[in-house]
Amino acid sequence: MSGPSGSGKSQWLRAIADLDPSDGEAVLDGTARGAMSGPTWRRRVGYLAPVPGWWADRVGAHFFDPAAARPLIEALGLKASALDWPVARLSTGEAQRLALARLLAGAPEVLLLDEPTGALDETARNAAETVLMARLAAGTAILIVTHDADQARRLAKRAFTIEDGRISDRQI
Amino acid sequence: MNPVPLSNLDLAIASGLVLIHAGLSLMLSLGLGRMLLIAVARMVVQLVLLGLVLQFLLETVSFWLTLLAALVMIGFAGHEAVARLGRKYRGPWGQGIGTASVLVAATLITGFALSVQVQPEPWYNPRYAIPLLGMVLGNTMTGVALGLNTLTATASRERVAVEAQLALGATIWLALRPTLREAMRSGLIPIINSMVATGLIAIPGMMTGQILAGASPESAIRYQLLVMFMIAGGTGIGVFAAVYAGAWRLTDARHRLRLDRLAEAKTE
Numbered sequence: 362m363s364g365p366s367g368s369g370k371s372q373w374l375r376a377i378a379d380l381d382p383s384d385g386e387a388v389l390d391g392t393a394r395g396a397m398s399g400p401t402w403r404r405r406v407g408y409l410a411p412v413p414g415w416w417a418d419r420v421g422a423h424f425f426d427p428a429a430a431r432p433l434i435e436a437l438g439l440k441a442s443a444l445d446w447p448v449a450r451l452s453t454g455e456a457q458r459l460a461l462a463r464l465l466a467g468a469p470e471v472l473l474l475d476e477p478t479g480a481l482d483e484t485a486r487n488a489a490e491t492v493l494m495a496r497l498a499a500g501t502a503i504l505i506v507t508h509d510a511d512q513a514r515r516l517a518k519r520a521f522t523i524e525d526g527r528i529s530d531r532q533i
Numbered sequence: 534m535n536p537v538p539l540s541n542l543d544l545a546i547a548s549g550l551v552l553i554h555a556g557l558s559l560m561l562s563l564g565l566g567r568m569l570l571i572a573v574a575r576m577v578v579q580l581v582l583l584g585l586v587l588q589f590l591l592e593t594v595s596f597w598l599t600l601l602a603a604l605v606m607i608g609f610a611g612h613e614a615v616a617r618l619g620r621k622y623r624g625p626w627g628q629g630i631g632t633a634s635v636l637v638a639a640t641l642i643t644g645f646a647l648s649v650q651v652q653p654e655p656w657y658n659p660r661y662a663i664p665l666l667g668m669v670l671g672n673t674m675t676g677v678a679l680g681l682n683t684l685t686a687t688a689s690r691e692r693v694a695v696e697a698q699l700a701l702g703a704t705i706w707l708a709l710r711p712t713l714r715e716a717m718r719s720g721l722i723p724i725i726n727s728m729v730a731t732g733l734i735a736i737p738g739m740m741t742g743q744i745l746a747g748a749s750p751e752s753a754i755r756y757q758l759l760v761m762f763m764i765a766g767g768t769g770i771g772v773f774a775a776v777y778a779g780a781w782r783l784t785d786a787r788h789r790l791r792l793d794r795l796a797e798a799k800t801e
Contacts, residue, residue, distance in 0.1 A: 414693035463701065467701060
């Protein structure tokens, strides 16, 4: 999904993730969103904010199973020792990748990613995209909001644009 | 034995102390002079009215009149508890939560103390009921105000962190736990400090009044202990009720963080 700044892309993702009240329906594998609790929906449909939030001092405290997350963190180009780092010392790029790892560690069936590689250099971005493609191949559905037209060309099977509150298909 | 009576002249001279304070504020451009003078004027009017009302209540010992006075006090306490919130709740919810918490805490504690411990004749005797209720209300109201203020301020400030947890599938209660802890702490620290300071740093007002009026220190201390227990218990219940009700209003059935239920922050 791409579109001009302020067009509502992030709001759209947040509405799907049920973080904001919204009209309309969402259905996951035949089950309506309203038929499951909010937390359950968000466990299965994971949302990644453009600027990640942190609620504890150390990175590792944000992972349900830090040991199991090590391969994931390394696949994104970071050292496994990052789990011991204080959150305050993370660079924007490190924070973004660790937030992605944190989300992927829970293995959601759907990923809603808002600018997941905006702060990454080329190497890190390639690592992140490789990980995402692997998830895609394993059956995860992914919705990405991105400014990067090249990224859309690399990753997308379908592309949309949002303008004046309307969503329409777009040629990749 | 009656206390030494104070004449109007004595009071007028004492009020000069406050006027010095106001004068200093004007001189140093602190901007507090007007607020201070209004507060003093309000205090004088309120106390004089209170004296008249209490005199009347103590002469006609009536359950309904005492109840009416109690409800008026509780209504004011509930209103004042949320009057200075940095971010108020939209609609009637702020008043509702403030008044309900104060009502539950104060009536439980005062009712319990009157019927089980002090046991005056009759149990609702305004000589005991109104002053005891007043002491519990004042402190509970402060606790509720602080607790709710910290709750709304912290929830607003921690929004990104709370939503990050929600986005990973956490329940709102798990995500808000640090916020709730901070809010409860804010509401309860003053009364805890007060208990620690009592007798060592400050002789409490109620004891002072009783001793001035001729009661023995031993009897005064017993009453003071009772009142401190009541205040601590009442504040605990009130802050707990207010913080949890306040948090409940900040979320919904889908476990979202509903900061839209708060009005915009006041910018002075």
